[in-house]
Amino acid sequence: MTEMTEHLDHVGDVLQDAWRRDHARSARFVQLRRPRRLLLVLALFAAIVCGGAAIAADVLKSAEDEQQGMIEGYQLFDGSRPTCESLTSTSFRCTLAKPPTGMTFYDEHGQKLLDRFLGIKAETVDSTQHVDGACVSIRADGRAWNCFLGEEAVKHGLISAEMLGVYRPEAATA
Protein backbone atom coordinates (compact mmCIF):
# COMPACT_ATOMS: atom_id res chain seq x y z
CA MET A 1 0.00 0.00 0.00
CA THR A 2 1.49 3.36 -1.01
CA GLU A 3 1.65 6.28 1.37
CA MET A 4 -0.96 8.20 -0.60
CA THR A 5 -3.32 5.22 -0.58
CA GLU A 6 -2.97 5.18 3.20
CA HIS A 7 -3.80 8.91 3.31
CA LEU A 8 -6.86 8.36 1.15
CA ASP A 9 -7.96 5.50 3.40
CA HIS A 10 -7.52 7.67 6.47
CA VAL A 11 -9.57 10.50 4.93
CA GLY A 12 -12.18 7.90 3.99
CA ASP A 13 -12.34 6.76 7.63
CA VAL A 14 -12.78 10.35 8.83
CA LEU A 15 -15.50 11.03 6.27
CA GLN A 16 -17.28 7.77 7.07
CA ASP A 17 -17.49 8.80 10.73
CA ALA A 18 -18.86 12.21 9.69
CA TRP A 19 -21.44 10.57 7.41
CA ARG A 20 -22.58 8.28 10.24
CA ARG A 21 -22.99 11.26 12.60
CA ASP A 22 -24.84 13.24 9.93
CA HIS A 23 -27.11 10.28 9.22
CA ALA A 24 -27.95 9.96 12.94
CA ARG A 25 -28.71 13.70 13.14
CA SER A 26 -30.93 13.52 10.04
CA ALA A 27 -32.88 10.59 11.48
CA ARG A 28 -33.64 12.65 14.59
CA PHE A 29 -34.61 15.64 12.42
CA VAL A 30 -37.09 13.57 10.43
CA GLN A 31 -38.75 12.42 13.63
CA LEU A 32 -39.07 16.01 14.81
CA ARG A 33 -40.58 17.14 11.51
CA ARG A 34 -43.40 14.62 11.39
CA PRO A 35 -45.90 16.62 13.48
CA ARG A 36 -45.39 19.61 11.17
CA ARG A 37 -46.12 17.44 8.15
CA LEU A 38 -49.36 16.36 9.80
CA LEU A 39 -50.27 20.00 10.36
CA LEU A 40 -49.63 20.74 6.71
CA VAL A 41 -51.86 17.86 5.64
CA LEU A 42 -54.59 19.11 7.96
CA ALA A 43 -54.23 22.64 6.65
CA LEU A 44 -54.50 21.40 3.08
CA PHE A 45 -57.56 19.36 3.94
CA ALA A 46 -59.21 22.34 5.62
CA ALA A 47 -58.42 24.61 2.70
CA ILE A 48 -59.83 22.15 0.17
CA VAL A 49 -62.98 21.37 2.16
CA CYS A 50 -63.70 24.87 3.43
CA GLY A 51 -62.24 27.14 0.83
CA GLY A 52 -62.88 25.34 -2.39
CA ALA A 53 -60.43 27.67 -4.05
CA ALA A 54 -57.47 26.56 -6.08
CA ILE A 55 -54.42 26.22 -3.92
CA ALA A 56 -51.28 27.74 -5.27
CA ALA A 57 -48.15 26.01 -4.05
CA ASP A 58 -46.44 29.32 -3.44
CA VAL A 59 -49.16 30.41 -0.99
CA LEU A 60 -48.21 27.47 1.20
CA LYS A 61 -44.56 28.36 1.41
CA SER A 62 -43.67 29.27 4.95
CA ALA A 63 -41.04 31.79 5.98
CA GLU A 64 -38.94 28.88 7.20
CA ASP A 65 -39.24 27.15 3.83
CA GLU A 66 -38.21 30.38 2.12
CA GLN A 67 -35.10 30.58 4.28
CA GLN A 68 -34.18 27.05 3.24
CA GLY A 69 -35.06 27.84 -0.37
CA MET A 70 -32.59 30.73 -0.38
CA ILE A 71 -29.77 28.56 0.92
CA GLU A 72 -30.49 25.69 -1.45
CA GLY A 73 -31.05 27.99 -4.42
CA TYR A 74 -27.85 29.97 -4.30
CA GLN A 75 -24.48 29.27 -2.70
CA LEU A 76 -24.29 32.99 -2.05
CA PHE A 77 -26.22 32.33 1.16
CA ASP A 78 -23.97 29.59 2.53
CA GLY A 79 -23.59 30.15 6.27
CA SER A 80 -25.45 33.47 6.24
CA ARG A 81 -28.42 32.14 8.30
CA PRO A 82 -31.28 34.06 6.66
CA THR A 83 -34.43 34.86 8.63
CA CYS A 84 -37.55 35.62 6.60
CA GLU A 85 -40.86 37.16 7.50
CA SER A 86 -43.87 36.87 5.27
CA LEU A 87 -45.11 40.19 3.85
CA THR A 88 -47.83 38.83 1.58
CA SER A 89 -48.73 35.35 0.35
CA THR A 90 -46.07 35.72 -2.36
CA SER A 91 -43.38 37.91 -0.81
CA PHE A 92 -40.93 37.87 2.06
CA ARG A 93 -38.42 40.19 3.68
CA CYS A 94 -35.28 38.27 4.58
CA THR A 95 -32.38 39.42 6.70
CA LEU A 96 -29.07 37.60 7.04
CA ALA A 97 -27.36 37.02 10.37
CA LYS A 98 -24.03 37.16 8.55
CA PRO A 99 -23.09 38.86 5.28
CA PRO A 100 -23.19 36.63 2.19
CA THR A 101 -20.10 34.50 1.93
CA GLY A 102 -20.72 32.74 -1.36
CA MET A 103 -19.83 35.74 -3.51
CA THR A 104 -16.85 37.98 -2.93
CA PHE A 105 -15.91 41.14 -4.79
CA TYR A 106 -12.33 42.35 -5.04
CA ASP A 107 -10.84 45.68 -6.05
CA GLU A 108 -7.89 45.98 -8.41
CA HIS A 109 -5.49 45.48 -5.49
CA GLY A 110 -7.07 42.22 -4.45
CA GLN A 111 -8.76 43.72 -1.40
CA LYS A 112 -12.23 42.48 -0.51
CA LEU A 113 -15.14 44.82 -1.23
CA LEU A 114 -18.03 44.41 1.19
CA ASP A 115 -20.58 46.84 -0.17
CA ARG A 116 -21.46 45.71 -3.68
CA PHE A 117 -24.59 43.68 -3.12
CA LEU A 118 -27.28 46.26 -3.83
CA GLY A 119 -29.49 44.95 -6.65
CA ILE A 120 -27.87 41.49 -6.79
CA LYS A 121 -30.49 38.86 -7.67
CA ALA A 122 -30.64 35.21 -6.62
CA GLU A 123 -33.13 32.45 -7.44
CA THR A 124 -34.80 30.41 -4.71
CA VAL A 125 -35.94 26.78 -4.93
CA ASP A 126 -38.77 24.78 -3.40
CA SER A 127 -38.40 21.58 -1.41
CA THR A 128 -37.96 19.58 -4.62
CA GLN A 129 -35.14 21.83 -5.84
CA HIS A 130 -37.16 23.49 -8.59
CA VAL A 131 -36.80 27.25 -9.00
CA ASP A 132 -39.86 28.91 -7.48
CA GLY A 133 -38.93 32.56 -7.17
CA ALA A 134 -36.11 35.00 -6.58
CA CYS A 135 -34.68 37.55 -4.18
CA VAL A 136 -33.04 40.92 -4.67
CA SER A 137 -30.64 42.57 -2.26
CA ILE A 138 -31.94 45.90 -1.00
CA ARG A 139 -28.82 46.82 0.95
CA ALA A 140 -25.28 47.33 -0.21
CA ASP A 141 -23.89 45.01 2.45
CA GLY A 142 -26.20 42.17 1.32
CA ARG A 143 -27.85 41.71 4.71
CA ALA A 144 -31.45 42.46 3.60
CA TRP A 145 -33.34 40.91 0.69
CA ASN A 146 -36.82 41.16 -0.79
CA CYS A 147 -38.01 37.80 -2.07
CA PHE A 148 -40.91 37.00 -4.36
CA LEU A 149 -42.58 33.74 -5.33
CA GLY A 150 -43.64 32.54 -8.75
CA GLU A 151 -45.04 35.11 -11.16
CA GLU A 152 -44.37 37.91 -8.67
CA ALA A 153 -40.65 37.34 -9.14
CA VAL A 154 -41.15 37.54 -12.90
CA LYS A 155 -43.19 40.74 -12.60
CA HIS A 156 -40.43 42.34 -10.54
CA GLY A 157 -37.92 41.47 -13.24
CA LEU A 158 -35.87 39.21 -11.00
CA ILE A 159 -36.24 36.09 -13.07
CA SER A 160 -37.48 35.06 -16.50
CA ALA A 161 -40.72 33.12 -16.89
CA GLU A 162 -38.75 30.26 -18.45
CA MET A 163 -36.63 29.91 -15.32
CA LEU A 164 -39.64 29.15 -13.11
CA GLY A 165 -39.89 25.44 -12.44
CA VAL A 166 -36.42 24.64 -13.73
CA TYR A 167 -34.82 21.79 -11.83
CA ARG A 168 -31.84 23.08 -9.83
CA PRO A 169 -30.33 20.05 -8.10
CA GLU A 170 -27.43 21.98 -6.63
CA ALA A 171 -27.24 25.51 -5.31
CA ALA A 172 -26.19 27.91 -8.06
CA THR A 173 -22.81 29.53 -7.79
CA ALA A 174 -22.16 33.20 -8.38
Next chain:
Amino acid sequence: MKSDAELIRAAVDDPDAFRVLYDRYAPRLHAFFTQRTGSLDVALDLTAETFAQAWVSKRRFRDEAGGSAGPWLFTIARRVLIRSVSRRRVETTMLERLQVDPSAWDRAEVTPQDRWLDGLDADLEAALDSLPCDQRRAVELRVLGELPYPKIAGVLGCTPVAVRIRVSRGLATLRARLEASQ
Protein backbone atom coordinates in the same frame (compact mmCIF):
# COMPACT_ATOMS: atom_id res chain seq x y z
CA MET B 1 -21.38 -6.04 -7.03
CA LYS B 2 -23.69 -3.08 -6.50
CA SER B 3 -23.71 -0.28 -9.06
CA ASP B 4 -22.82 3.26 -8.02
CA ALA B 5 -26.47 4.26 -8.27
CA GLU B 6 -27.47 1.40 -5.97
CA LEU B 7 -24.83 2.42 -3.45
CA ILE B 8 -26.03 6.01 -3.43
CA ARG B 9 -29.62 4.93 -2.93
CA ALA B 10 -28.54 2.59 -0.14
CA ALA B 11 -26.53 5.37 1.50
CA VAL B 12 -29.74 7.22 2.36
CA ASP B 13 -30.28 4.59 5.07
CA ASP B 14 -26.77 3.19 5.37
CA PRO B 15 -23.86 5.68 5.43
CA ASP B 16 -21.36 2.84 5.07
CA ALA B 17 -22.58 2.27 1.51
CA PHE B 18 -21.15 5.67 0.65
CA ARG B 19 -17.74 4.47 1.83
CA VAL B 20 -17.79 1.82 -0.88
CA LEU B 21 -18.42 4.57 -3.42
CA TYR B 22 -15.55 6.56 -1.90
CA ASP B 23 -13.15 3.62 -2.20
CA ARG B 24 -14.22 3.19 -5.81
CA TYR B 25 -13.69 6.80 -6.90
CA ALA B 26 -11.34 8.53 -4.45
CA PRO B 27 -8.14 7.44 -6.27
CA ARG B 28 -9.47 8.71 -9.63
CA LEU B 29 -10.64 12.02 -8.18
CA HIS B 30 -7.36 12.42 -6.32
CA ALA B 31 -5.46 11.84 -9.57
CA PHE B 32 -7.65 14.43 -11.31
CA PHE B 33 -7.00 17.05 -8.60
CA THR B 34 -3.28 16.20 -8.47
CA GLN B 35 -3.00 16.76 -12.21
CA ARG B 36 -4.80 20.10 -11.86
CA THR B 37 -3.06 21.47 -8.77
CA GLY B 38 0.30 19.73 -8.88
CA SER B 39 -0.01 18.93 -5.18
CA LEU B 40 -0.87 15.59 -3.62
CA ASP B 41 -1.90 17.27 -0.36
CA VAL B 42 -4.21 19.86 -1.96
CA ALA B 43 -5.69 17.06 -4.04
CA LEU B 44 -6.44 15.16 -0.85
CA ASP B 45 -8.33 18.14 0.62
CA LEU B 46 -10.29 18.70 -2.59
CA THR B 47 -11.16 15.01 -2.85
CA ALA B 48 -12.50 15.09 0.72
CA GLU B 49 -14.61 18.19 0.01
CA THR B 50 -15.95 16.61 -3.18
CA PHE B 51 -17.15 13.57 -1.26
CA ALA B 52 -18.55 15.76 1.51
CA GLN B 53 -20.59 17.65 -1.11
CA ALA B 54 -21.63 14.40 -2.78
CA TRP B 55 -22.86 13.06 0.56
CA VAL B 56 -24.90 16.17 1.29
CA SER B 57 -26.51 16.13 -2.18
CA LYS B 58 -26.89 12.35 -2.53
CA ARG B 59 -30.70 12.55 -2.62
CA ARG B 60 -30.40 14.70 -5.72
CA PHE B 61 -28.37 12.13 -7.65
CA ARG B 62 -30.07 11.14 -10.89
CA ASP B 63 -28.99 7.93 -12.55
CA GLU B 64 -28.45 9.18 -16.09
CA ALA B 65 -25.28 7.28 -16.92
CA GLY B 66 -26.20 3.64 -16.73
CA GLY B 67 -25.71 3.33 -12.99
CA SER B 68 -22.36 5.11 -12.88
CA ALA B 69 -21.74 8.00 -10.50
CA GLY B 70 -18.61 9.06 -12.38
CA PRO B 71 -20.11 12.01 -14.31
CA TRP B 72 -21.91 13.24 -11.18
CA LEU B 73 -18.80 13.07 -8.99
CA PHE B 74 -16.57 14.70 -11.60
CA THR B 75 -19.14 17.48 -12.06
CA ILE B 76 -18.99 18.14 -8.32
CA ALA B 77 -15.19 17.94 -8.44
CA ARG B 78 -15.02 20.54 -11.20
CA ARG B 79 -17.27 22.86 -9.20
CA VAL B 80 -15.16 22.41 -6.08
CA LEU B 81 -12.04 23.27 -8.08
CA ILE B 82 -13.60 26.30 -9.79
CA ARG B 83 -15.05 27.59 -6.54
CA SER B 84 -11.73 27.19 -4.75
CA VAL B 85 -9.96 29.24 -7.42
CA SER B 86 -12.66 31.93 -7.54
CA ARG B 87 -12.60 32.31 -3.74
CA ARG B 88 -8.81 31.97 -3.53
CA ARG B 89 -9.30 29.43 -0.76
CA VAL B 90 -9.43 25.66 -0.89
CA GLU B 91 -13.13 24.85 -0.57
CA THR B 92 -14.15 23.29 2.77
CA THR B 93 -17.80 24.39 3.06
CA MET B 94 -19.32 20.92 3.31
CA LEU B 95 -16.50 19.49 5.41
CA GLU B 96 -17.30 22.25 7.89
CA ARG B 97 -21.03 21.56 7.64
CA LEU B 98 -20.35 17.90 8.42
CA GLN B 99 -18.18 19.05 11.33
CA VAL B 100 -15.13 17.18 10.11
CA ASP B 101 -12.24 17.93 12.46
CA PRO B 102 -9.80 20.18 10.51
CA SER B 103 -6.90 18.49 12.29
CA ALA B 104 -7.96 14.97 11.26
CA TRP B 105 -5.32 15.15 8.52
CA ASP B 106 -2.73 17.74 7.51
CA ARG B 107 -4.56 20.32 5.42
CA ALA B 108 -2.57 22.03 2.68
CA GLU B 109 -2.08 25.76 3.19
CA VAL B 110 -1.95 27.18 -0.30
CA THR B 111 -3.73 29.86 -2.28
CA PRO B 112 -5.51 28.34 -5.28
CA GLN B 113 -4.08 29.51 -8.58
CA ASP B 114 -5.82 30.41 -11.86
CA ARG B 115 -3.61 27.91 -13.66
CA TRP B 116 -5.43 25.09 -11.84
CA LEU B 117 -8.25 25.68 -14.32
CA ASP B 118 -6.10 25.79 -17.47
CA GLY B 119 -7.67 23.63 -20.13
CA LEU B 120 -10.48 22.49 -17.85
CA ASP B 121 -13.24 23.71 -20.14
CA ALA B 122 -11.30 22.71 -23.22
CA ASP B 123 -11.48 19.08 -22.13
CA LEU B 124 -15.24 19.31 -21.72
CA GLU B 125 -15.80 21.28 -24.91
CA ALA B 126 -13.72 18.82 -26.91
CA ALA B 127 -15.67 15.93 -25.44
CA LEU B 128 -18.97 17.71 -26.13
CA ASP B 129 -17.89 18.46 -29.70
CA SER B 130 -17.27 14.79 -30.25
CA LEU B 131 -20.89 13.88 -29.49
CA PRO B 132 -23.47 13.43 -32.24
CA CYS B 133 -25.42 16.67 -32.71
CA ASP B 134 -28.71 15.42 -31.21
CA GLN B 135 -26.97 14.08 -28.08
CA ARG B 136 -24.87 17.19 -27.64
CA ARG B 137 -27.91 19.48 -27.75
CA ALA B 138 -29.83 17.27 -25.31
CA VAL B 139 -26.90 17.15 -22.86
CA GLU B 140 -26.36 20.90 -23.09
CA LEU B 141 -30.02 21.67 -22.38
CA ARG B 142 -30.24 19.12 -19.56
CA VAL B 143 -26.91 19.52 -17.80
CA LEU B 144 -25.89 23.08 -18.59
CA GLY B 145 -29.37 24.57 -19.07
CA GLU B 146 -30.89 22.42 -16.28
CA LEU B 147 -34.19 22.26 -18.18
CA PRO B 148 -36.73 19.53 -17.35
CA TYR B 149 -37.17 16.73 -19.90
CA PRO B 150 -40.60 17.86 -21.19
CA LYS B 151 -39.23 21.33 -21.97
CA ILE B 152 -36.22 19.89 -23.79
CA ALA B 153 -38.55 17.64 -25.74
CA GLY B 154 -40.47 20.73 -26.84
CA VAL B 155 -37.27 22.48 -27.94
CA LEU B 156 -35.92 19.47 -29.83
CA GLY B 157 -39.25 18.32 -31.24
CA CYS B 158 -39.14 14.80 -29.84
CA THR B 159 -40.60 12.85 -26.91
CA PRO B 160 -39.30 13.14 -23.32
CA VAL B 161 -38.31 9.46 -23.52
CA ALA B 162 -36.18 10.15 -26.57
CA VAL B 163 -34.54 13.05 -24.71
CA ARG B 164 -33.72 10.78 -21.75
CA ILE B 165 -32.10 8.27 -24.08
CA ARG B 166 -30.02 10.95 -25.80
CA VAL B 167 -28.90 12.46 -22.47
CA SER B 168 -28.06 9.04 -21.05
CA ARG B 169 -26.03 8.00 -24.08
CA GLY B 170 -24.34 11.39 -24.33
CA LEU B 171 -23.31 11.36 -20.67
CA ALA B 172 -22.02 7.81 -20.94
CA THR B 173 -19.85 8.84 -23.88
CA LEU B 174 -18.67 11.99 -22.10
CA ARG B 175 -17.81 9.99 -19.02
CA ALA B 176 -15.70 7.57 -20.98
CA ARG B 177 -13.84 10.35 -22.81
CA LEU B 178 -13.28 12.60 -19.82
CA GLU B 179 -12.16 9.78 -17.56
CA ALA B 180 -9.78 8.65 -20.26
CA SER B 181 -8.29 12.16 -20.41
CA GLN B 182 -8.02 12.38 -16.64
